[in-house]
Amino acid sequence: MIDEDFTKSLLEKHSYLTQRDSVDWLTVECAPEKLVSFVQSLRDLEGFEILIDLTAIDHGEGDEFRYSTVIHLYSLVHRGYVRIHSICADNDKPAMPSVSGIYPAANWHERETFDMFGIHFSDHPNLKRILMWDEYPYFPLRKDFPLAGIDTPLPADDVVEVTQASVEPAPMMGGPFVSPNSGSMSDSEPRAKDESWTEKKGKPV
Amino acid sequence: MHMTASDVAYNGKVEGDVIVTRADAVINWIRQHSVWPMPMGLACCAIELMASAASRYDISRFGMEVMRFSPRQSDCMIVAGTVTYKMAEVVRRIYDQMGDPKWVVAMGACASTGGMYRSYAVMQGVDNIVPVDVYVSGCPPRPEALLDAMMKLQDKIGRDSSVRNLRKTKAVAAQ
Numbered sequence: 001m002i003d004e005d006f007t008k009s010l011l012e013k014h015s016y017l018t019q020r021d022s023v024d025w026l027t028v029e030c031a032p033e034k035l036v037s038f039v040q041s042l043r044d045l046e047g048f049e050i051l052i053d054l055t056a057i058d059h060g061e062g063d064e065f066r067y068s069t070v071i072h073l074y075s076l077v078h079r080g081y082v083r084i085h086s087i088c089a090d091n092d093k094p095a096m097p098s099v100s101g102i103y104p105a106a107n108w109h110e111r112e113t114f115d116m117f118g119i120h121f122s123d124h125p126n127l128k129r130i131l132m133w134d135e136y137p138y139f140p141l142r143k144d145f146p147l148a149g150i151d152t153p154l155p156a157d158d159v160v161e162v163t164q165a166s167v168e169p170a171p172m173m174g175g176p177f178v179s180p181n182s183g184s185m186s187d188s189e190p191r192a193k194d195e196s197w198t199e200k201k202g203k204p205v
Numbered sequence: 206m207h208m209t210a211s212d213v214a215y216n217g218k219v220e221g222d223v224i225v226t227r228a229d230a231v232i233n234w235i236r237q238h239s240v241w242p243m244p245m246g247l248a249c250c251a252i253e254l255m256a257s258a259a260s261r262y263d264i265s266r267f268g269m270e271v272m273r274f275s276p277r278q279s280d281c282m283i284v285a286g287t288v289t290y291k292m293a294e295v296v297r298r299i300y301d302q303m304g305d306p307k308w309v310v311a312m313g314a315c316a317s318t319g320g321m322y323r324s325y326a327v328m329q330g331v332d333n334i335v336p337v338d339v340y341v342s343g344c345p346p347r348p349e350a351l352l353d354a355m356m357k358l359q360d361k362i363g364r365d366s367s368v369r370n371l372r373k374t375k376a377v378a379a380q
Binding site: 133172 | 290291293294297298319321322323324325326327328329333334335
């Protein structure tokens with residue numbers, strides 16, 4: 001169990017941690033320079049064997065610290081999760097130490113986080129894009145990136161020469177397309193939220 | 206006696222071992238009934254594509270069961286699924302490697318228009334990079350819909366002017 005005793009002893013052992021408010025599992029705030037040693041001790045000493053998820057949050061352009069990373073670990077011994085939140089100090093070139101040396105599963109998670117948010121994981125063995133192509137200039141999950149995309153050339157010059165194709169913003173046509181999550185199956189297919197407007201007929205204000 | 210030029214007609218008793226027809230009709234008849242599809246399975250549509258090849262729907266009834274995973278051995282690319290911008294280059298290269306004559310079927314909403322994926326990562330229709338002959342609606346289309354599309358494609362092949370195209374190619378080659 002991850003109870004108050006466990007939380008208290010963990011916070012005592014690692015004095016640099018602060019606890020964050022959380023509705024479900026234990027969530028701690030960890031400074032980036034302490035992250036690797038803390039995660040290592042969680043795995044080796046506390047029995048958190050599985051890395052469940054590693055991702056990032058973009059808090060928006062106005063925020064003092066715009067990017068932070070979140071790690072979820074699971075313990076089969078404690079039958080519970082711990083969540084580690086770390087704030088990137090630099091907004092222009094956000095960086096975070098890599099935990100892929102401790103959990104090999106973090107390797108691709110960190111590549112994806114780099115691909116989508118542009119967070120550089122130092123000491124990562126192979127930090128390159130995993131979903132978008134290598135030359136892609138943007139980080140699509142950042143708050144200032146439009147869902148429809150931005151005009152970009154395709155990577156293959158010879159294909160572009162024949163087809164004149166390029167990456168174009170997708171027509172939103174009343175979208176984004178989401179499932180209403182209620183009603184019968186036949187009514188809950190993904191659809192535009194507001195079908196009254198298209199690219200040709202303006203969006204009602 | 207009147208006979209439409211597009212029919213392949215043969216009466217053994219009258220004509221012996223001789224068949225008289227148009228070259229176009231014969232060539233198209235052969236091409237029509239021996240389509241070798243190249244399954245370009247990119248998403249869930251590929252599952253329906255597999256179902257249409259399996260025993261229940263049985264695409265071999267139309268002479269199309271020879272699915273080849275090499276573009277060199279196939280003449281009809283069935284784009285079944287979501288074409289991302291990253292994959293677009295690959296789709297075009299595979300299309301380029303297919304020998305002429307060749308056809309393309311855009312199977313399902315994603316391959317036809319991008320479908321519900323109005324996003325930065327998805328090409329809004331495979332016709333941005335390859336010429337499409339038949340579009341199939343559905344998300345994903347049922348195997349019957351694909352069979353219908355393939356029969357439409359057969360009709361289209363049947364209307365082709367193969368000999369005229371051949372002359373054109375020769376003229377270009379002679380230049």
